[in-house]
Amino acid sequence: MIKKIAINQVRRGMYVHAMRGSWIKNPFWAPSFALDSQEIVHKLLASGVKELWIDLEKGLDVAEAESPVPPLPAPAPAAPPAPFRFENVQATSMAEELQHAARLVRQSKQAVSSMFDDARMGRLQNFGSIMPLVEDLASSVLRNPGALVSLLRLKQADDYTYLHSVAVSAMMVALGKQIGLADAELxxxxxAGLLHDIGKMAIPLDILNKPGRLTDVEFGKVKGHPMAGYDMLAGTGNVPPMVLDVCLHHHEKFNGSGYPHGLKGEEISLYARMGAICDVYDAITSNRPYKAGWCPAESLRRMADWSKEGHFDPQLFGAFVKCIGIFPVGTLVKLKSGRLAVVVDNSKSLLQPLVRVFYSTKSRTYLPPLTLDLATAGALDSITGREDQEQWGLQDLDRYWLDAA
Structure with missing residues (x-):
């Protein structure tokens, strides 16, 4: 049985199953270990970890453990850690970042495909080789959040399994930046985003790639992927505890109705709550063999309803909306002038983005495409609201923001 406890409940004789906290600062490189000496207990207390999970089949419970460990003396102030290179990232325009993002998508697909194939064959070993890719993805998002995330939304249905993980990785970085996480946490x-769905490699391919609705039995097998992924990653012995946590708990819901453990509220870690939001957003905006993806604006509207029902942390979802934008890239909007436009870039202004004007609602005719920066004083136009492309009989709107960028 796995049990969650606070750091001040730690005692000698327990067996640590997983920890919550920054693995960059974590002195324990194994994801699980026995607290078989006071030295290890003191080391854990000094690590900065706030919460952890213990395995009651391998070690003692809180009530059975030895008497409390005397508190440690206050440590001397630590020297500031060496900064990650993210700190020096400079913002770029959508047009500039799209070229770099396109290259990253190709590299990411190959790397994640290879990693997932290793997982399916039981050959997972060391993840050090993908850390440069993680840093490249994070750097791209920090330069311009919209470019990589928007480009990944256009993935082909056949690429979903691999590029979904890349998209969740990018969005978790963007959301982490929005809520003020440190570079090491980003x-x-x-x-965590790259590895969160690796357990799907334990699902039979005929179920994983099924083009229609799953049966209850098939869905039951799919619901086993968080635990399967956790076991795969924990078995390597070198995966950070936070990554294990996101893999295991990204399908938990804030109201306790999720799986696999039915955790509720802040029982779910911040990182897993982030993963849940990013996972759902990419899933519903992506084209699948059995369903076309919703546009970004419609997806946010649906997720807002689900958040009210308790699926997501409401404050964190609010931060996600600010991160993606009130009018995400690719959103069809109506202007005060009666023209329709597609959002091209919202990195400088969420309410007054760069748009591509292309249609007149008054004459119901296409216009020569025109790029318009609504944030400039001379724009003389503004967004009055979102529009449904199906109501106007419009298709392939993504070409407008791609051409403009």
Whole structure:
């Protein structure tokens, strides 16, 4: 049985199953270990970890453990850690970042495909080789959050299994930046996003790639992927605890109705709550063999309803909306002038983005495409609301923001 406890409940004789906290600062490189000496207990207390899970089949419970460990003396102030290179990232325009993002998508697909194939064959070993990719993805997102995330939304249905993980990685970094996580934590978020769905490699391919609705039995097998992924990653002995946590708990819901453990509220770690939001957003905006993806604006509207029902942490979802934008890239909007436009870039202004005007609602005719920066004083136009492309009989709107960028 796995049990969650606070750090001040730690005692000698327990067996640590997993920990919550920054693996960059974590002195324990194994994801699980026995607290078989006071030295290890003191080391854990000094690590900065706030919460952890213990395995009651391998060690003692809180009530059975030895008397409390005397508190440690206050440590001397630590020297500031060496900064990650993210700190020096400079913002770029959508047009500049799209070229770099396109290269990253190709590299990421190959790397994640290879890693997932290793997982399916039981050959997972060391993840050090993908850390440069994680840093490249994070750097791209920090330069311009919209470029990589928007490009990944256009993935082909056949690429979904691999590029979904890349998209979640990118969005977790963007959301982490929005809520003020440190650079080291952003790096963790990127790795967690890449690995969160690796357990799907334990699902039979005929179920994983099924083009229609799953049966109850098939869905039951799919619901086993968080635990399967956790076991795969924990078995390597070198995966950070936070990454294990996101892999195991990214399908938990804030109201306790999720799986596999039915955790509720802050029982779910911040990172897993982030992963849940990013996972759902990419899933519903992506084209699948059995369903076309919703546009970004419609996806946010649906997720807002689900958040009210208790699926997501409401404050964290609010931060996600600010991160993605009130009018995400690719959103069809109506302007005060009666023209329709597609959002091209919202990195400088969420409410007054760069748009591509292309249609007149008054004459119901296409216009010569025109790029318009609504944030400039001379724009003389503004967004009045989102529009449904199906109501106007419009298709392939993504070409407008791609051409403009």
């Amino acid at each position: 790096r963790e978020c990127g790795l």
